[in-house]
Amino acid sequence: MDLLNAIVALSNFVLIPAIAYGSQLALGALGVTLIYGILRFSNFAHGDTMAFGAMVTILFTWWFQSMGIHLGPLPTALLALPFGIAATMLLLLGTDRLVYRFYREKKAAPVILVIVSMGVMFIMNGLVRFIIGPEDQKFADGARFIIKAREFKAWSGLSEGLAFKTSQAITIVTAVVVVALLFWFLNKTRTGKSMRAFSDNEDLALLSGINPEKVVTYTWLIVAALATIAGVLYGLDKSFKPFTYFQLLLPIFASAIVGGLGNPLGAIAGGFVIAFSEVTITYAWRKVLLYLLPDNLEPSGLVQLLSTDYKFAVSFAILIIVLLFKPTGLFKGKSI
Amino acid sequence: MSMNWKNIGLFVTFFVLVLVVGYTQSWNTALVIFNMGLISAILSLGVNLQWGYAGLFNIGVMGFVALGGLAAVLVAMPPTMEAVNAGGLRILIGLAMGALTIVGTIQMRKRMAPGRARAIATVVVLVVGFFIYRAIFDPGVAAVEAVNPASTGYLGGLGLPVLLSWPVGGLLAAAAAWVIGKTALGLRSDYLAIATLGIAEIIVAVMKNEDWLDRGVKNVIGIPRPAPLIPYEVDLQNSQSFVDSATSLGLDPVIASTLYVKLGYSILFAIVLIVILLLAQLALKSPWGRMMRAIRDNETAAEAMGKDVTARHLQIFVLGSAICGIAGAMMATLDGQLIASSYQPLRFTFLIWVMVIVGGSGNNWGAVLGGFLIWFLWVEVEPIGTQLMNFITSPMADGYWLKEHLLKSVAHMRLLTMGLILLLVLRFSPRGLIPEK
Numbered sequence: 001m002d003l004l005n006a007i008v009a010l011s012n013f014v015l016i017p018a019i020a021y022g023s024q025l026a027l028g029a030l031g032v033t034l035i036y037g038i039l040r041f042s043n044f045a046h047g048d049t050m051a052f053g054a055m056v057t058i059l060f061t062w063w064f065q066s067m068g069i070h071l072g073p074l075p076t077a078l079l080a081l082p083f084g085i086a087a088t089m090l091l092l093l094g095t096d097r098l099v100y101r102f103y104r105e106k107k108a109a110p111v112i113l114v115i116v117s118m119g120v121m122f123i124m125n126g127l128v129r130f131i132i133g134p135e136d137q138k139f140a141d142g143a144r145f146i147i148k149a150r151e152f153k154a155w156s157g158l159s160e161g162l163a164f165k166t167s168q169a170i171t172i173v174t175a176v177v178v179v180a181l182l183f184w185f186l187n188k189t190r191t192g193k194s195m196r197a198f199s200d201n202e203d204l205a206l207l208s209g210i211n212p213e214k215v216v217t218y219t220w221l222i223v224a225a226l227a228t229i230a231g232v233l234y235g236l237d238k239s240f241k242p243f244t245y246f247q248l249l250l251p252i253f254a255s256a257i258v259g260g261l262g263n264p265l266g267a268i269a270g271g272f273v274i275a276f277s278e279v280t281i282t283y284a285w286r287k288v289l290l291y292l293l294p295d296n297l298e299p300s301g302l303v304q305l306l307s308t309d310y311k312f313a314v315s316f317a318i319l320i321i322v323l324l325f326k327p328t329g330l331f332k333g334k335s336i
Numbered sequence: 337m338s339m340n341w342k343n344i345g346l347f348v349t350f351f352v353l354v355l356v357v358g359y360t361q362s363w364n365t366a367l368v369i370f371n372m373g374l375i376s377a378i379l380s381l382g383v384n385l386q387w388g389y390a391g392l393f394n395i396g397v398m399g400f401v402a403l404g405g406l407a408a409v410l411v412a413m414p415p416t417m418e419a420v421n422a423g424g425l426r427i428l429i430g431l432a433m434g435a436l437t438i439v440g441t442i443q444m445r446k447r448m449a450p451g452r453a454r455a456i457a458t459v460v461v462l463v464v465g466f467f468i469y470r471a472i473f474d475p476g477v478a479a480v481e482a483v484n485p486a487s488t489g490y491l492g493g494l495g496l497p498v499l500l501s502w503p504v505g506g507l508l509a510a511a512a513a514w515v516i517g518k519t520a521l522g523l524r525s526d527y528l529a530i531a532t533l534g535i536a537e538i539i540v541a542v543m544k545n546e547d548w549l550d551r552g553v554k555n556v557i558g559i560p561r562p563a564p565l566i567p568y569e570v571d572l573q574n575s576q577s578f579v580d581s582a583t584s585l586g587l588d589p590v591i592a593s594t595l596y597v598k599l600g601y602s603i604l605f606a607i608v609l610i611v612i613l614l615l616a617q618l619a620l621k622s623p624w625g626r627m628m629r630a631i632r633d634n635e636t637a638a639e640a641m642g643k644d645v646t647a648r649h650l651q652i653f654v655l656g657s658a659i660c661g662i663a664g665a666m667m668a669t670l671d672g673q674l675i676a677s678s679y680q681p682l683r684f685t686f687l688i689w690v691m692v693i694v695g696g697s698g699n700n701w702g703a704v705l706g707g708f709l710i711w712f713l714w715v716e717v718e719p720i721g722t723q724l725m726n727f728i729t730s731p732m733a734d735g736y737w738l739k740e741h742l743l744k745s746v747a748h749m750r751l752l753t754m755g756l757i758l759l760l761v762l763r764f765s766p767r768g769l770i771p772e773k
Contacts, residue, residue, distance in 0.1 A: 110526070122686060
């Protein structure tokens with residue numbers, strides 16, 4: 001019984017939240033890694049792109065809610081998501097035309113593009129704050145829980161409850177679907193193959209007649225979709241606040257680098273590595289240990305390795321360890 | 337730099353702008369802008385050293401500035417004896433234990449042959465060290481934070497003159513930069529960017545959460561001034577000779593005292609700026625400066641000539657960060673307080689970058705000018721934006737939602753403007769206002 005209780009407590013506080021958070025990070029890191037692979041720079045505006053996509057989705061959600069359109073138990077945001085994606089696609093294609101294309105044609109150094117993306121970040125950040133304001137926004141509706149802690153207790157007879165939030169289920173399901181679609185696209189379609197070829201060897205791809213502008217356009221479209229989905233899922237699961245999205249840059253980049261920049265599979269693995277380390281290191285293990293250890297070994301403190309305020313320190317520490325021992329990442333990434 | 341008329345004109349523009357603010361708004365505001373402009377110029381010099389001379393992409397400026405602010409607290413605040421007695425020793429031993437664990441691990445890894453035994457030993461030493469560190473450290477922290485938490489609850493500082501904290505802030509920042517540089521330099525340029533971004537977030541997180549160190553989000557107020565150089569306003573108003581000379585100049589003694597204090601800071605900061613600018617110019621013109629630019633322009637060629645690229649990068653990264661630390665300590669001295677939650681990356685990292693790029697990367701005068709101008713713009717965008725919005729929304733009816741929303745959102749115009757300026761300069765004048773020669 002104690003073992004079961006420990007497992008339930010562990011899933012409730014560590015496994016499920018970490019899987020949901022890991023999916024969100026993985027989707028974010030996929031966007032970063034795709035841009036890195038195809039356009040060859042680290043996009044610092046990615047966090048704010050996510051915020052922009054989430055913001056448009058929130059605005060549409062509010063509009064639908066005011067018209068009385070609902071999805072039943074599912075959040076209305078899912079209905080608004082396509083509109084958010086479309087708006088973000090327009091925004092990113094617009095930025096590419098107005099800003100990035102000039103430097104691409106000039107073959108500017110990657111670091112210049114990074115600084116340019118910093119300027120884009122400023123503008124997107126300002127835009128989001130200008131339109132929706134810097135405060136916290138709640139937009140989740142529908143059923144909050146799939147499994148409620150109390151119902152689970154009554155059903156199983158255990159003393160530990162298991163809560164499974166709708167947002168977590170949606171996050172996990174969406175992430176699986178999106179990743180499957182992405183990999184199908186990259187591996188099976190002609191455009192996807194040309195994207196991978198372009199990422200592997202630009203000159204060879206150009207020689208074989210691949211149109212670079214088309215590849216770049218598709219990349220931005222995919223990145224817009226990924227960023228918006230990641231942003232909306234994160235907002236549904238936690239809450240929407242522009243500054244948090246900016247701060248997500250660090251764990252997202254850490255995920256992409258840990259997995260190997262430019263490697264989509266690595267980005268997903270990296271996202272889960274970062275999420276699981278963050279959650280396990282900042283979780284107070286006392287509850288689980290109480291069930292597992294014999295009575296005389298009961299821990300006196302919370303058995304929390306680091307306070308939750310230091311969750312950035314965790315992604316950072318993992319990043320440093322990987323940089324020190326395996327600079328190209330766990331999966332082989334690019335190292336230009 | 338060749339002091340041509342265009343460049344002199346650009347600097348004069350800034351001073352004229354400050355004078356305009358002085359005449360139209362108030363001299364107090366003008367001096368506030370001017371003083372922070374001086375500090376911004378120093379920060380921008382530090383970043384220019386890293387980016388302009390060596391092409392290093394540091395986006396952790398905020399962290400080094402925050403460390404400077406911490407130095408001001410640690411040096412100048414009076415010690416809380418009760419807290420020191422309660423847990424000071426424990427905290428010190430705990431920290432020493434933590435440092436010992438890390439040094440021990442590194443030493444052990446050097447001695448042992450690579451393999452499974454070394455990996456296991458590393459993990460064991462780290463885990464055991466961490467738990468010993470927490471066991472010693474935590475009770476000390478609890479004891480310190482229990483001492484009169486409403487007003488102190490921290491160890492306090494050394495009670496030394498605050499001017500001493502400026503070099504100390506530089507040293508703290510240099511130490512942090514050394515650690516980061518050691519790990520991230522020599523890898524691709526973006527990695528340094530991410531690593532600095534991360535360390536800055538962590539430094540600020542530590543300062544927000546470690547109450548025993550700097551009271552965390554409860555803020556430290558009342559950092560002593562560099563007396564007798566900068567007196568307190570109240571003392572000036574009580575001094576008969578000051579009141580007399582103020583009235584003889586036709587000034588209200590209260591206003592005169594605030595102006596006097598701010599002017600004192602201006603002179604102090606200007607001296608630091610001039611010294612750093614002079615040193616930076618000398619360094620740029622020296623063989624060392626030429627070597628740095630040679631490395632920046634072609635690392636492979638410089639390496640072939642026998643230059644140790646990574647070591648030189650580390651050197652200049654530490655130097656530039658130290659300057660940011662000095663500026664951070666100056667800022668805390670000027671404010672007389674340390675507000676950990678005020679360290680925002682957009683304000684303290686990315687804005688400095690806009691200054692360097694707009695001013696002209698690689699040119700110290702350009703960096704200084706960028707610091708002045710962009711800081712002025714950052715302060716003045718809001719009032720200008722408010723007026724602009726009032727004008728735009730004037731045809732709309734009062735209470736119309738769009739009008740209210742637009743007026744409320746004016747505060748966020750700053751970021752938009754800064755981003756736009758950065759992109760425009762990068763596109764149309766990538767070498768900045770005063771380009772590198």
